[in-house]
Amino acid sequence: MPVKASIRQVPFAARILLAMVLGIGLGLGARAIGSPVDAPNALLVALDTIGGTFVQLLKLLVPPLIFTAIVTSIAGLGELRNAARLATQTLVWFAITALIAVLVGVAVGTIVLHGGEAAALAARSHAAVDAGWLDFLKGIVPTNIFGLAVSARADGGGIATSVSVGTLQIVALSFAIGLAAHRVGAAAAPFVGFVAALYAIVRRLLGWVIALTPLGTIGLLGTAVARYGWDTLSQLGAFAGAVYLGLAIVLLGIYPLLLIANGIRPAAFFRAAWPAIQLGFVSRSSIGTLPVTELAAEKLGIARSYAAFAVPLGATTKMDGCAAIYPAIAAIFVAQFYHVPLGAADYLLIAFVSVIGSAATAGVTGAVVMLTLTLSTLGLPLEGVGLLLAIDPILDMGRTAVNVAGQILVPLIVARREGLLDDDAAAPAISFPQHETAIPETL
Template sequence: MSDTTTTQPQRRLRFPSFTVQVLLGLGLGVLLGWIALQMGETPSGEPNWLTTTLDTIGSSFVTLLKAIVPPLVFLAIVTSIANLERVTNAARLAWQTLLWFAITAAISVGVGIGLGLLLQPGARSTLSPEDGFEAGASGSWLDFLKGLIPGNWLGIGAGTQVTTGADGAVEASTSVSFNVLQIVVVALVVGIAALRTGKAAQPFLAFNRSALAVVQKVLWWVIRLAPLGTLGLIGKAVATYGWDLLAPLGTYAAAIYLGLAVVLLVVYPVILRTNGLGIGAFFRGAWPAIQLAFVSRSSVGTLPVTQRVVERNLGVPRSYASFAVPLAATTKMDGCASIYPAISAIFVAQIFGVDLSVTDYVLIAFVSVVGSAATAGLTGAVVMLTLTLSTLGLPLAGVGLLLAIDPILDMGRTAVNVAGQALVPTIVAKREGILDLDRYASASTSNLLADDVDEATPADDEVRDATVVPAPREPVTAS
């Protein structure tokens, strides 16, 4: 008689999907932010302990994301340049990308101008010209040319900020920043040089691919913290700003968010359908990047996630995505550079009693389509707005009227920015016949952190990219 032992299989603890985790973080963040808002400031005028904690959690997550961006962009672009040697239509891909940047930006600025004229946000506001003040940040076309020239081989810079405390003490803090556009330029030059070098560059390219795999592994350890980062970011926003600031700028804020909604939920779906792509599949695939952009308010900080969803969820080949997505993150901003400056310029003109002519509206469109690249290395939408106002000859003091609610608007703007940055590479890949339609059709938010995806290597996509042959062109009709 023998003893038989039956082993019960251990039940593996199942966590909610990544999207559910982020949504839970979002809801809990709103709740904690509201509690922190009710607590108010300390007797000394400082943020309370809960606001400080939320701020620390959120800012730490964004800092981690931004820290991984420079090596990721550099390594990915150098690798993509090497892979593009095997793709016969590389130049066409680049031009098609830029063309669709311009097309979607032109449509977005048209939506902004139309809503500005229809809703008349400046005429309905209780603000006056005396309430404005000039912001410290400004933008010009010269900034674009200067921003293209790297100060060092990775576009890293440092700045010192001097502040005066309540007790009169002067404090100096040094911060390190990076210019993504400069990193793109340097990576393009290095990648092209490696191709021209030939066999001698093969060890360098092999090391580059290995380093990229390591950086991507570190990246996904950071991305797994997104639910916690979401909690901190949205909680800090609610605790700091609330919604009271919207009262005197209600019509203006409504116009901005209505314009963002029209572009995100009408314009982009029409473009998708016109190119024979499913709307639901796109939003399922791009949703992790869109939701992170909303809470983080940073296209650059969201860049690693955007690139991941474009490749893994939407089926764009890595050799093309690793070139198009970093470029889009620095120059493709339908929210910040098209809708926002168009409506804001009309708002400022109405507040200061300036009548805009047809030529002025054409200038707004031109600045929005071309000017986003001019602000790539600078501070987001405020610089873009000053560039638009200065081009039209409007008072820069109008910028100060809008800064109070800028963080609230920036959440929606950044979400639309990132949605557009995922849309254009997908559309171009579809039109050029290199989109993985099966992967696109099965796009799911859960694919982002799937184990088999996490363990993929650059070589896997390299084989797929190398064998891509553009499909025969057929007439595409809306369905």
């Protein structure tokens, strides 16, 4: 049997799991060889190149995916019954799951953390990252039609420029164009047809890139292990343990309970969502994982017209890991570290910021913006941001995995409750009988 055919017989999730094991092994090997920042060894360079190229390919296709998916979805909302109710239900469930996640974070942080674990780091100074609500609000407004931003910085005697994609700006622009096309009606049909065709082409390109996921996993995870190592966690062990405990409770406890309450089989959910969750773990980017997340949603039977609307929205605003669990635990840790007492009003503020502010993370790698918002709202020292950056890459892997799971969970719950699950293939396999749904349909 040809090697290519043999590989295809191995389940995709199993290939990713095998790639993770291989990536860890190669990362440990690169770390053993020695990988200083100024002169990385050849193995680390190879791993970094492979992983970076894979993420670059994904991010290359993310802007056209978001634009074409949202425009075609909004333009075709008239084909969905109760479109306004559908959008409202999506946002409500975003808020419900975010509130539950932040409550878990507060509970875990209060019970597990006892302060003082990072006393050895007290002498270290880091520059706090300045971010706030105005930065977030200004970031929504597109600066140009392509949502591109150019930045310059000093680099060794010269000036290095870089171009970044404003994902939240693309989302806002796509919503506006899609809504306008929907209101124009028949006159916009040629444009909508062109965008729909482009959407189909982008999805085919994404399929080719996604086939490279195991290779990208080896590079991404191997690079993370080689650069940071598992021993980095020992500096902030209790905090890291609390964060991963909170993430595990939400991912493996709360989410299954919500699925069961809505008549959905958790095993079927995780079987379809696991490739996206795994990719989120190694890539540390909800936006980079978006193509796989959307495919997982459709595999679960969510109507494509709704998935194309809800999943990109979730990838930019639904961050249970980065914007709910993590800032809650981090705020408690920073308060204890700097001996600042927290009262009941402070815990309510943590919940409030987490529920309404998750869009500030905008699907990018890291949760520094959300953490800064939380600390500044509570009046806690912003130096605490720098204190936690030492192990942020390792924590970010788990946070993003939970983010991605939540971005599939909410559209699935809403689709189940609104009758938008396809009846031919996936839906019967994932759903309990309708009468077993525990939550009333009139939420």
